[in-house]
Amino acid sequence: MIRFDSVTKTYADGTTAVEDLSLEMPRGQITVLVGPSGCGKTTSLRMINRMVEPTSGRILINDRDVGDRPAAQLRRSIGYVIQHAGLFPHRTVLANVMTVPRLLGWDRARSRAAAMEAIEKVGLTAQQAGRYPSQLSGGQQQRVGVARALSSGPELMLMDEPFSAVDPIVRAELQDELRRLQDELGITVVLVTHDIDEALTLGDMVAVMRYGGHLAQFATPADLLARPADDFVASFVGKDRGYRALGFADVQVTPRHESTVRLGEAVPAGSGWVLAVDDTGMPLGWADARSWGGPLTEDRVRRFGSVARRGDSARNLLDAALSSPSGRGVVVDEDDGGVVGTVLADDVLDALATSGAPGGDAAHDPERSGADADRTVESP
């Protein structure tokens, strides 16, 4: 656990970057510091590993004041990842990753083994380990930065805008990987970003900071969205926070039965929207059989917007329903990807409305279940 105890930082020119910050970042979780440019995020982060010294107050890691530990030794025990990875251009990936273990005084063989293990953990290959940074993509370079931070097996990793310089698709991949790594390794992560979406996606806890290094709110993503402390936080998390909050809402929605049609099977005209699947039962899309009938061919099938998995958040279930041409969101099994059934937007909204109620079974409106038969298309 990292504790900030009334920490203030005033730089030599009189700028107060952080003022009276008190905060507890839980062990084994991801805490995100988020806020507009210049609000003191980086300064706060760097005070944890003593790259910046507080003017007053204390920072404790597992109840030990970082100020009592030699700065260089402290820094080596904490992984540190920055925006452009900060790799040595004339060293191979492996040599870059080995830097930290070597600095810790480990011998070459042990450093190499630790580096290769870290390289593998972040999804890079042995072949890529032999390349130079310029021979890798931006996303891969960032992975090397993470591997280097992990190479000494730290309990704590500090990340300063680690994914800001890569394109959105790679960024989403790296975010997923960070979550996976963190689940697997159980390390404590403190991450700085100016991007509220990234904060809400990655953070177990999110500290929203405002200019002058003040803490506006420290809460879980769900709480930030549902109960922003003030107008600043509300506007920072965005106008669509109601919809975003659905991403954190667990709802009990039982998918409705949905008949499926394989390619080549005959569909009677007037069947309405039918759900097409491949030979293994994987969903392919919807075919509009309101005024057409005949053997189902691939060109009749319209792809989905999105598909939800059983047990997904309300947001994903709703998104599946709203993006489906039939209005029925396809729910698939989380393991084998096969069709479990479908949900209507109303099913999700009803479940949400009752989710706070004890024994939230009231979501399953008997009248609506009765309507199932009208809606369901039987496969011929």
Ligand SMILES: Nc1ncnc2c1ncn2[C@@H]1O[C@H](COP(=O)(O)OP(=O)(O)OP(=O)(O)O)[C@@H](O)[C@H]1O
């Ligand atoms: N070495 C320094 N000397 C003087 N002022 C500094 C120094 N470093 C940062 N500052 C100032 O302290 C304030 C907080 O800066 P900091 O970098 O911590 O903010 P930030 O939230 O990380 O911003 P950004 O997202 O733009 O990096 C800013 O006003 C900045 O100009």
